[in-house]
Amino acid sequence: MEIENLKKQWLRLQQQLPAYTVVKEDFFEVLLRHYSSPQRYYHTLRHIAFMLAQCQQFKYKVEDLGTLQWAIWYHDVIYNPLRSDNEEKSARLAEKHLVVLQADKMMIEKVSAYILATKKHQLIAPYQNFDAQLMLDCDLAVLGSTREDYLSYTQAIRKEYAMYPDFLYKKGRRKALQSFLQKERIFLTEEFYQAREEQARKNLAYELGTL
Numbered sequence: 001m002e003i004e005n006l007k008k009q010w011l012r013l014q015q016q017l018p019a020y021t022v023v024k025e026d027f028f029e030v031l032l033r034h035y036s037s038p039q040r041y042y043h044t045l046r047h048i049a050f051m052l053a054q055c056q057q058f059k060y061k062v063e064d065l066g067t068l069q070w071a072i073w074y075h076d077v078i079y080n081p082l083r084s085d086n087e088e089k090s091a092r093l094a095e096k097h098l099v100v101l102q103a104d105k106m107m108i109e110k111v112s113a114y115i116l117a118t119k120k121h122q123l124i125a126p127y128q129n130f131d132a133q134l135m136l137d138c139d140l141a142v143l144g145s146t147r148e149d150y151l152s153y154t155q156a157i158r159k160e161y162a163m164y165p166d167f168l169y170k171k172g173r174r175k176a177l178q179s180f181l182q183k184e185r186i187f188l189t190e191e192f193y194q195a196r197e198e199q200a201r202k203n204l205a206y207e208l209g210t211l
Contacts (some may be wrong), residue, residue, distance in 0.1 A: 003032070006049055013069055019102040027097050028122050034077045042156035043076045058191060061130055067107050068131050071114035075139070087119040116179040123188070129182065133188035142187060143203060144196025150203040170211045177208045 010028045014020045035045045035186045051072045059065050074094035078086050091112040113127040114135045123135050144154045161169050180186055186200050187193040 016105050017101040033094050043079045051138040063131050066097040067110050072109045075115045075118050091115040137187045137192040146199035174211050177204050
């Protein structure tokens with residue numbers, strides 16, 4: 001992952017909005033500072049780059065790619081494992097920056113809704129379209145990755161929750177894994193369901209068996 005390449009993607013996205021030339025604060029640097037904080041091991045710019053690449057594969061079906069990309073960029077910008085309001089704070093920061101850039105009201109509402117949907121990985125009415133489904137599927141795509149990549153992900157998550165002793169971490173992790181396995185579908189789009197659902201369930205069951 002190259003920071004310069006990500007910044008180019010960011011600038012192309014920002015230039016689509018009316019007030020990009022008058023922004024005094026470098027919003028990319030704000031995101032870079034958050035996503036590069038030392039306590040992060042999974043929720044980094046690598047995760048953002050992965051999601052952006054995933055959604056590009058299905059841009060032919062996406063209604064509003066720009067809005068989806070804004071949501072991806074900001075959805076984990078605020079991340080503190082000790083708090084439960086990360087998504088709300090991330091959405092507020094996205095709203096703040098998009099207002100400065102003079103994005104239209106509907107776009108800001110969608111970006112906020114897509115970000116908030118990642119809190120429980122449930123769609124938020126009235127934004128239950130393919131774009132919103134793809135947002136959630138891209139966020140969870142790692143669950144359906146190869147066993148090697150999945151184990152790398154679990155190790156990174158454990159590091160982010162290093163402040164918790166094993167018995168507490170395992171208790172919370174078991175609850176999270178079981179909630180995913182109890183879902184009728186982990187992935188909402190047909191594309192991700194067909195490509196990753198079976199592997200995701202195998203990975204989740206495997207991890208559950210190790211806790």
